Amino acid sequence: MSTPFLEVRDLTVSVARGDERFVAVDHISFSVSAGDAFGIVGESGSGKSLTLRAIMALLPGSARLEGGTILLDGEELAATGHGARAERRGRVAMVFQDPLSALNPVRKIGEQVAEVPRHVLGRSRRESHERAIELLGLVGIPDPARRAESYPHQLSGGMRQRVAIAMALGAEPALLLCDEPTTALDVTVQAQVLDLIDKLRVELGLAVLFVSHDLGVVRELCRDVAVMYTGRLVEKGPTAELLQRPHHPYTLGLLHAVVDLDDPVGVLRPIGGALPDPLHLPSGCSFHPRCPLATEECSQSVPPLVPLASSDSLRDGTRESACFHSDLVEAP
């Protein structure tokens, strides 16, 4: 296994709501190697997007980094402050859910894609323009020289997301952060954009960190995955194995709750209860009030994310679970 390109250790982020603060990302650790795709799945409020923003040094005003280290290629990055963005420039780029919010509506897309080569890499105007066309071609925009003259509103949703990806690639980053980049797209277009990200990962050797609520999307793209619930990683491991044989009751619950196209009809097994209010997280394991396996221990202390005792870990990835009863989780 290659050395990790991105390493996140004990990342902790708090968020203010009114006069109160709560921990939205709670001591999470993971790593992504060059040429690899790592997925984080979770429902709304799980802290998955904040994790990405913390790595990008783009936390919103209400959020505060409380601790943890972010290593890029073995070197620690400043978490906040003036230097933080500069350190990331040209190395880390991000693609958002809504490509329209990433694009300037009154400027031609070619100019926008040329901005990074021109102002960050200091290329000449002509070189930057040529590079923009090259990038638009790389992300699969047909007839890129002509399309460079279009405005964002003249493009479809899928094409806009391709342009946003081209912009992200402008400074040849080694790490691409993706925040639900296909959620706003139609399913046939989503498939195309997933193919594109996968192609870029392989061809450019990008490390990809992909955040989504959609287990199916993550399964298509990511070799490894972490499942996040109320700010904590509850399970981690190679995607296919983890989804086939989950070792956390929440992962199992999610698998039961999602409906696949070829599932038997009429069998729906939603997770009981609702997502807890982050200001009043249940004690111990925050999933325990919804968990069929919960015992007294679960309400008293937080189970750590540890390698599975049985360690049926295959290949090079280890399986980890944050559950006192991980060996009791039945196969779906």
Next chain:
Amino acid sequence: MTEIVAEEFPIETSSALSVDSLTVTFPLGPRRRLTAIEDVSLDLARGDSLGIVGESGCGKTTLARCIVGLQRPDRGTIRIDGDVVGAKRNAQERRAVQLVFQDPYSSLNPRMTIGAMLVQLLATHDLARGPDAEERSRELLALVGLPADALTRHPGAFSGGQRQRIAIARALAVEPRLIVADEPVSALDVSIQATILELFADLRDRLGISLVMISHNLAAVRHVCDRVAVMYLGKVVEVGDTQEVFADPRHPYTRSLLNAVPQVKRPPPAHRLRLVGEPPSPLSRPTGCSFHPRCPRAEAICSVEEPALLSVEGLTMRKAACHFRNDDPLAIITVPPEALDG
């Protein structure tokens, strides 16, 4: 343009809903109009559920708005329980069809308690007043799986899934003959979606409610709906029994749509059918079959002659708008290399 005569659907008196040759256009300027749906005919038997699937811009929401009377069609008729209803409806006709919206956060009045909302609604429609209305409200909440103490609380006290239950209770309050749900689970978290789908399936079985569910979520439709209609660029391209359509799609668009859905519990298939491009704008509709520029199966005829929605040989109740609907369905899977994106 060739004249298209869609095969007539039999208008049965027992139909909960029957849509006949519905066309809706929107003005775009002095001389331009956008055709949102064109010549759509559908039929839903009483107590049945129909899923309408397709990607954005296919016209599924416009169709839903016509059915509930929020949009006046240019042409065509809508019958509810055999009676023709226009866009202007009286109280009785409005009661007959109820809409459940996508976003339960914006569809409930935040300043009204759930009880006050239901009681007011029952009084407006002269269904119940006073203690009777309160009793009925409790029954409605029980029907959608909410405790009676929810009556005294405001929408803000409820989660997304619970709010959607409240919205469904509100729709049921006026004893409609048909419920139209427009993307009822897509604003909800994954772990909650199944609870709402289960509720719809349960109401369908228990109350015999007729249901139209608009969704881009094919798996959700498969779990709730007996029949499914697939729309592309304002037209129905395939319709039939949900299980059969999903198991043996006869329109290449249906097949590629099904193929594009990422599966959670199965490994991704080794060979993917990837569509090139995106649905074209309804303003520049391709000639012939509007799917032909993206279709892996397209031949010369497809760009010239538009296929009508016709029965498929050997499959009862199935119709598809494809020149090759009677061919070996496996032939569709053979993808020319240029159709593989990326």
